[in-house]
Amino acid sequence: MLPLLKIVPANTAIPFLRFRMAGLVFSVILVLGSIGSFLGMGLNTGIDFRGGFLIEVRAKDGVADINGLRTTLSQLDLGDVSLQEFGVETDVLIRVQSQSLKASEKLSDTDKAAIRLVSDAIGAEYDIRRTEFVGAVVGGELRNQAAIAVLAALAAILIYIWFRFEWPFAASAVVALTHDVITTIGLFAITGLEFNLSTVAALLTIAGYSINDTVVVFDRVRDNLRKYKSWSIPDILSLSLNETLSRTIMTSLTTLIALVSIFLFGGAVLADFALAMIWGVLIGTYSSIFVAVSALLFFDLTPIDDDEDTPTPEYEQA
Helix, strand or coil: CCCCCCCCCCCCCCCHHHHHHHHHHHHHHHHHHHHHHHHHHCCEECHHHHCEEEEEEEECCCCCCHHHHHHHHHCCCCCCEEEEEECEEEEEEEEEECCCCCCCCCCCHHHHHHHHHHHHHHHHHEEEEEEEEECHHHHHHHHHHHHHHHHHHHHHHHHHHHHHCCHHHHHHHHHHHHHHHHHHHHHHHHHCCEECHHHHHHHHHHHHHHHHHHHHHHHHHHHHHHHCCCCCHHHHHHHHHHHHHHHHHHHHHHHHHHHHHHHHHCCHHHHHHHHHHHHHHHHHHHHHHHHHHHHHHHCCCCCCCCCCCCCCCCCCCC
């Protein structure tokens, strides 16, 4: 039988709660910096939110050369241009941001000129199958719906944790999730990476990943509140983190391996999504330990009384 792989040694006793103030300061700096970056620099919103036009083309001979098209179109100085395979290897969907500074639901003269420029640039090797325009009003509606989707996810998670555990656990989980979402948005504001519907999907995925890790820790906290009734709350919380540490690290590492592979080899279309997810896994793992669990200390938690004798803790928190 092969030996069991253990990244974290058994009976690990790391006093996580001793570092809770340092974690609090770091999280406050991250959140305030993210909010400041968002308000000061804003987001580099994609065509989905800003409006623009799309052109579907089909290669006349063989497979479409997406990389070649991307290089050619990037030289036109039309701003945000994205390409992706559409259905089959011969079809490509080209999205170009609106060239008009005015919010309008009609195709402006500058946009018409940009369409002609793109058509001339792709040459005779491609047939243009359709051209569509996404107005600014539609983009605004998508932006509002994306915000509602994120808020609805946080509310649903709050209700779920509230029913499964108790109110202090639900509030702590939402604090950690809000921390993760805000810092991810801050990452896109600072780096200037395109923020589009794929990024919103990444935010929702990050929320799901983070709450999954948090629920595992909270479940162990609840068990230990019953088992170790003579322990202090900080000791119970730190013990619970140590007992789930191996699972947390293994899950994060395996997820990161897949995401880094997508980021390096998945192409430009998936790069921003993968980067958001990489950051989300890192910040979600951090928040599960130093935000969600530490936030429980602000509530009046008490060990669940039973008749079981409990051992003395191996360490005490500062």
